[in-house]
Amino acid sequence: MERTDSILRILKINYASSQDSPDDFSWRPVLQVFGNLDDDAISNVGENSRAVLLYMVLDKDNSNSIFNMATQARENARGVQDNITVEMWKCLNGFYHVVRDDRLIYALQHGDPITVLDSLIKECMLYFGITDITMFRGEGLCFMNVGKYIERAIQSAEILDIKLNSLSYDLDKPTDTAYWKYLLMSISGYSLYLKKYQSGFEARNIIDQVLFDVNFPRSVLYSLHHLDLYFERLRDDKNAEGFSKVHFSIGKLKSKVQYSNVQSVSNVGLHDYLTEITTEIDEIGSTLNQYYFAYS
């Protein structure tokens, strides 16, 4: 669900920007991160906003399409109905039926895409709200949040990496303000940026906010803090070995990010650094799986 929400927001903002300045806009980065199309296929649909939206929202062959993710989320919820509240189940089930509705296809093809995306985002927000307000503060919620923050940290790191990639990681390369504006808007960080950095748009400030700002709910560091927080609550003597392994790697990664800054990161190489982060988060995810869910 975290990924669904994030993708929807990115689609919305990218669509809006495609309406604004068609000449220097491309869907390519979005398709590269979230799609599983090869280069030729991207070139084929890349310039057609509607085709991209249909692919990203409804395509059954795209494992990251909203359709598939909503279906997956509902299936997962069905399997653990005893551990979640009935409100939450209804919410996910409702979302599933929304994305299966034929009117959605029609609206995406002929209507106003933003209205469609807004209605889907609303479903996601409903989910977050219902989870927050109804879920028992126990193991179930902790696992959910651990998953949520793992996903969020990866998302933020990847989005940043893609944007920097198109600048060839040259932080001094002059860019159009719209370029960064849409990145920030798609992670709800635009207002914060304007308030915090008063000197216009600069790659270094953007990196600072997306990686290191502890008060920005989508920054990598914020996600890692919360990952740590919720994982800490899962401490249990019965699985002491698994806990200490995962706890160790979360702590290690957290300090790594906490004690870096834009300067030190650029010395290492931004791309390498971001890849290291995502790989380590992935590893945390699989260790967690191994010790907590594999039963072997």
Place this chain on the structure above:
Amino acid sequence: MKAAELFHKYPLTDNTWDEMYNEESVRLHYQNVYETLSNIPADELIKKEELAKSLFMSQGITFTVYSSGEGIEKIFPFDIIPRIITGSEWSFIEKGIKQRLLALNLFLKDVYHQQFILKDGIVPVDLIYSCPHYLREMQGVNVPHDIYIHIAGIDLIRDNDGTFYVLEDNLRTPSGVSYMIENREITKRIFPDLLPQNHVRPVTQYPNILYKNLMALSHRQVSSPNVVMLTPGIFNSAYFEHTTLARLMGIELVEGRDLVVENQKVYMKTTAGLQQVDVIYRRVDDEFLDPLVFNPDSVLGVSGVLSAYRKGNVAIVNAVGNGVADDKAIYVYVPEMIRYYLNEEPILKNVPTYQLGKADERDHVLKNISKMVVKKTNGSGGYGMLMGHAATDQEINDYKQEILKDPRQFIAQPVISLSNAPCYVNGKVQPRRIDLRPFALYGPDGIEIVPGGLTRVALKEGSLVVNSSQGGGSKDTWVLAE
């Protein structure tokens, strides 16, 4: 029924420029929009109009009318058919406004310093000193970068042959720019993909340019100057615009009571104590800005802010005292100013204007009053004006009495028939009168005009008054890439 039929019944008005049609066919730059609209089923258009209304409501783009005790939320009427300006028309407008603004800014600097233009007899001295917006308090005050008019909203209209005329210069606190930005967002929603198809130039950069200019005005050598926006408060009809701009620029929105002046420096009250303010973008009129200097009964402003301004400790945007340059009696002399200061011929024309302060012109106007529009020189918002062709004898007589009490306060212009543009009103496409207010930003790097503006529409049939307070609405304004 397709919407095409709606266009077939579109009546052309004689002797009036129509933005969409020339004598026999649709103008080239409207072709694409015309075809798109014609292929939409008529009931779909009604849905689009409803969508637009509900978007304005849900985004809170409303103003509140307090007439009946409790507030009623209203939206500023929005017409769904865009107004289109070609690339070449725009570059002409752009050049014209830049020239005019440059001259007006030089005029303000001159009037508040050496007054060459008065000494050379180009503009009559008595006209300046009788103007209520000329502020002696500003005499000899140096403003940062010599810029007085940071933001201008010069109103343009088109005569029956399509020539652009300047109707008035709004150089004090012109409003409406948030509608330029929001109308565009609404068009994106109701006509998906139509904007990129037509290569419409974007307007979203406005807040960024304004913010850059505001930052550049700070007198202190600090890396992040403190810029605030001063609003009269939530009861102001333009409060929505104030919040939107403040949010888009990421600056604090303050009211008079949030600021305090000490030792000729302005401070903002914050939870962490006082914080010095470097630049104030104010949406409060001159006369309410500082109760110590101007209106002592007003609490909208900040006591002592003018002393801080004169001392150079704070920048105020737009500068104080600009009203002397957009006074309707001074307007007559703008073409002369352009020749005097820039040694250039004016690009944009003035509407012929009679000053009722001059005896011979007054006689002429009073004789021909049925063909005239008479306005107060310091009025705005379409209040207190007389439309000669539409007024009753009684109204004319009453107005004449008013004029004779103080002729200096009035000017008259022949009725100019504003251009028409197609509007979607009550399920039909009908011609309505429009004007155009582009927003120009004057910063240390020069003048920038965002390609677009606010097109205001007189929604009443046959009406020539576009002001929102008189039942006007607005349209999204497109400037096409060349």
